Amino acid sequence: MSDHSVAHGTFVVERTYPHPVEKVWAAWSDPKLKSQWFGGNGDNPPKVFEFKPGGRESSAGTIPDGPTYNFDVTYQDIVPLSRILYSYDMHMDGRKISVSLAAIEFWPATGGTKMKLTEYGLFLDGLDTVAQRQEGTIGLMNQLGAFLDRQ
Amino acid sequence: MKPRTVTHASFTLERHFRQPPSRVFGAFADTPAKQAWFHGPDDWARDVHTMDFRVGGMETSSGGSPGGPVSSFRARYQDIVPDQRIVYSYDMDLNGDRISVSLTTIEFKPDGAGTRLVFTEQGAYLDGWDNPALREEGTAQLLDQLASFLDT
Numbered sequence: 001m002s003d004h005s006v007a008h009g010t011f012v013v014e015r016t017y018p019h020p021v022e023k024v025w026a027a028w029s030d031p032k033l034k035s036q037w038f039g040g041n042g043d044n045p046p047k048v049f050e051f052k053p054g055g056r057e058s059s060a061g062t063i064p065d066g067p068t069y070n071f072d073v074t075y076q077d078i079v080p081l082s083r084i085l086y087s088y089d090m091h092m093d094g095r096k097i098s099v100s101l102a103a104i105e106f107w108p109a110t111g112g113t114k115m116k117l118t119e120y121g122l123f124l125d126g127l128d129t130v131a132q133r134q135e136g137t138i139g140l141m142n143q144l145g146a147f148l149d150r151q
Numbered sequence: 152m153k154p155r156t157v158t159h160a161s162f163t164l165e166r167h168f169r170q171p172p173s174r175v176f177g178a179f180a181d182t183p184a185k186q187a188w189f190h191g192p193d194d195w196a197r198d199v200h201t202m203d204f205r206v207g208g209m210e211t212s213s214g215g216s217p218g219g220p221v222s223s224f225r226a227r228y229q230d231i232v233p234d235q236r237i238v239y240s241y242d243m244d245l246n247g248d249r250i251s252v253s254l255t256t257i258e259f260k261p262d263g264a265g266t267r268l269v270f271t272e273q274g275a276y277l278d279g280w281d282n283p284a285l286r287e288e289g290t291a292q293l294l295d296q297l298a299s300f301l302d303t
Contacts, residue, residue, distance in 0.1 A: 004235045006256055008271055010161070053249075074227060076242050076252040077277065082155045085252045085275055087240035089229055099229045099238050101254040103157050103275045118159050120273035122238060122256055124230065 007123040009130025013141050018112040019148045021081050037147035067093045097127035158276040160283035166294050168266045170301050172234045172259040175266045180204050188300035220246045250280035
């Protein structure tokens with residue numbers, strides 16, 4: 001492996017969900033709820049879930065006939081009903097593909113909750129791109145919206 | 152209580168050092184070497200500093216001016232490629248209030264007989280305690296201290 005490149009990227013995803021802040025917050029802070037929209041349907045809960053500053057979250061998933069991804073989080077700041085900051089690493093088949101910092105902010109909005117997700121990422125050695133990560137994150141936020149609607 | 156705010160910002164600093172990448176990287180990787188330049192202003196009490204330089208390892212530092220607030224730095228190394236790059240995320244606290252969460256990338260590139268260092272920091276500055284311009288200024292000061300250390 002000779003390519004040790006680092007590509008820096010950032011993106012923002014904003015959503016307004018027609019649900020109260022408490023309900024949106026619970027979808028992030030309760031592992032049973034989170035596992036129903038964050039990369040699964042509750043069938044692959046995280047192996048570690050410590051929702052507190054300094055706490056970890058760890059999960060793994062394999063795409064059928066594809067690679068295994070590992071997602072490892074350290075929570076760095078949590079203000080209930082207001083914000084979550086965490087850094088995370090992604091590995092693909094054991095190789096580190098990215099290191100990112102995510103900030104999720106929540107505000108009460110007319111008829112629901114405004115949520116803003118800001119990510120800074122380092123995409124390592126040409127194994128991933130910010131465009132793919134943004135696309136994947138938009139997919140997750142859509143899954144969160146659908147999950148909240150059917151709850 | 153202060154209103155809850157998050158200010159996102161990034162900065163990049165580039166420096167040329169006369170020393171080769173292995174030497175410059177060593178100033179980050181070796182604990183006594185790092186302690187020689189990675190510290191607050193001279194009028195601060197000597198920092199309390201710990202460091203475990205490996206992926207997943209932690210580095211902590213705290214200090215402050217006599218009678219002033221105590222700044223605490225707590226980093227976790229997230230990626231290390233010897234002589235090439237270091238990635239860590241870190242929190243800063245001021246008297247126990249979290250003032251920022253940042254992701255730092257340091258790249259070491261051969262540049263003639265020396266090294267081009269690219270220091271990129273992506274930060275979330277919390278609740279109005281701190282701002283990106285101050286952090287950039289503080290980081291530039293640290294890199295000046297690194298240059299002095301390498302030249303001695």
